[in-house]
Amino acid sequence: MAAGHTPKHSLRARLTFVVTVVAMVGIAAASVGTVMLIERALVGSIDDAARSYAQDTAVLVESDRISNPLPGAGAAIAQVVDAEDRVLASTPGGDLLVPIVGGDDLAAVREGRAIDMSGSRLGQPDPYRVLGVPAELDGETHTVIVAVSLAEQRRAARLFRFVTFTLGAVVAIAVGALSWYVTGRTLRPVEELRRSAAEITGTGERRLLPVPAARDELHRLATTLNDMLRRLEDASARQRAFVADAAHELRSPIAALRTELEVAQAHPDAVDMAETTREALHEVERMGRLVDDLLVLARLEEGRFSSTWLVDMRDLAESIAGSLREPRVPVTVEPGPGASVHGSPEALSRLLHNLIANALRHAATKVTVAVSQAGHLVEVRVGNDGPAIPPRHRERIFERFTRLDDARSRDAGGTGLGLAIVRQIARSHGGDVSVADQDQGACFIVRLPSRGRAGTA
The missing domain is CATH 3.30.565.10 (Histidine kinase-like ATPase, C-terminal domain)
Structure with a gap:
């Protein structure tokens, strides 16, 4: 990468890009976090509903008032399974031969954990949420297993993700447009300063930059630049006056020297050459002193000894x-x-x-x-x-x-x-x-x- 890389885009475009990217990252992070919280809340509500139904059914088991089929629970599927994994009762449409889950999953459910299960086990395309509640009957521990489809939860989560990310994109675009507008308004005085500076030609006409009314950094910048322009103009005016004065002061000895030499050349017999030489030397000495003083002033203005x-x-x-x-x-x-x-x-x-x-x-x-x-x-x-x-x-x-x-x-x-x-x-x-x-x-x-x-x- 070249060390002196020059940005190709304007400051306004770069600021708008940075603000928009930061807004998009922030909105995306907030959206992902919100979606995860909503999905967890939906799953939690499903677990609460399934556990409530399982606890009600467990009460029927413990009071020996269990019936087969079990009372309906909407889209949920429930079974009562004894310690030997035999299905004692099921909701309508449920399997009376094989428990909903088996092996390690059944052990996890008996321990009170909620698990996710593929819907293919029940002939459904969507996954299920499965949990269990223990029930005691005649000294034996039975388990009420409830499986609830996650189809509605998945649909609600997808809809929420779509709405969230769509709104996030709209907000990011709005932030970008607002940033473009605000940076344009903010940088407008800078552009006015640039245009005014470009119109300053240095021809001697005093021109100053417009000073923004707001007492902010741009106001201080414009004031500082105007002070600098005044100092430069004053220095330029002094330089022009100095050159004009130097030319005026040198003109007199040069004119006198020229006159004396022209007279001596035109009338060599009518002039005293010794006197002419002395006067010419005097004028040269005057010019020499003037030049010496000009050089001294120039060195002093450099400020170095x-x-x-x-x-x-x-x-x-x-x-x-x-x-x-x-x-x-x-x-x-x-x-x-x-x-x-x-x-x-x-x-x-x-x-x-x-x-x-x-x-x-x-x-x-x-x-x-x-x-x-x-x-x-x-x-x-x-x-x-x-x-x-x-x-x-x-x-x-x-x-x-x-x-x-x-x-x-x-x-x-x-x-x-x-x-x-x-x-x-x-x-x-x-x-x-x-x-x-x-x-x-x-x-x-x-x-x-x-x-x-x-x-x-």
């Missing part, structure tokens, strides 16, 4: 501040104890570098970096004394390619991705970044779980 270590954020900040070559304003790392987090040294270094570089671009006279432990969090504050960030922009500045009105100049060296990278790194380490109020300038606060508490993607 090449390695994670215990990183002292104060030591890291001092190392970055000391590596700056001729910063525009002084960068000061405030003294204090170490504060460690568990994370990627490369990513955390990029986080601090971007924050310090951003502060340097906007600072008037200084940039300060403070690292402290606040409970189970490590706080890194990077502040400058330049223009403050209005509250309405404090979330938007962490979006990709966002520049505020007073910082739009691309010549300042920013790509518009630095703060987006900072937030992505912070969140990848289980923390976040925000802008805080201060008396003058802007202050960025990064909060990260202290050692051993950060989630590692």
